[in-house]
Amino acid sequence: MELDANTQVRVFLAKRCVTITKLAKLMTEKTGKKMSQQNLSNKLLSGTLHYNEMLVIADILGFKIQVEEK
Numbered sequence: 001m002e003l004d005a006n007t008q009v010r011v012f013l014a015k016r017c018v019t020i021t022k023l024a025k026l027m028t029e030k031t032g033k034k035m036s037q038q039n040l041s042n043k044l045l046s047g048t049l050h051y052n053e054m055l056v057i058a059d060i061l062g063f064k065i066q067v068e069e070k
Contacts, residue, residue, distance in 0.1 A: 004047065005044065005047065005049045005054055006044040006045060006047070006049075008054075009023075009044055009049075009054070009057055010044075012057065012058065012061045012063055013061070015061075016061045016062065018061065020037050020040055020041055021037040023040065023057065023060065023061070024036055024037045024039070024040045026060045027040070027053075027056055027057065027060065030056060030059075030060060031056060
């Protein structure tokens with residue numbers, strides 16, 4: 001079973017004991033682009049999170065995203 005981005009990010013956060021607020025702050029620091037907790041939550045809930053944002057989230061939280069052939 002594959003998880004959607006919202007669920008996957010929340011699994012990452014739970015494993016690292018990090019809040020959405022803290023993640024938004026870390027994303028702002030890493031990318032230089034303002035990311036609020038509300039904006040990040042909205043992107044996750046609406047399914048509009050960009051792939052490059054997902055890569056940044058994974059990197060910040062110490063995960064690697066791999067694409068594999070079926």
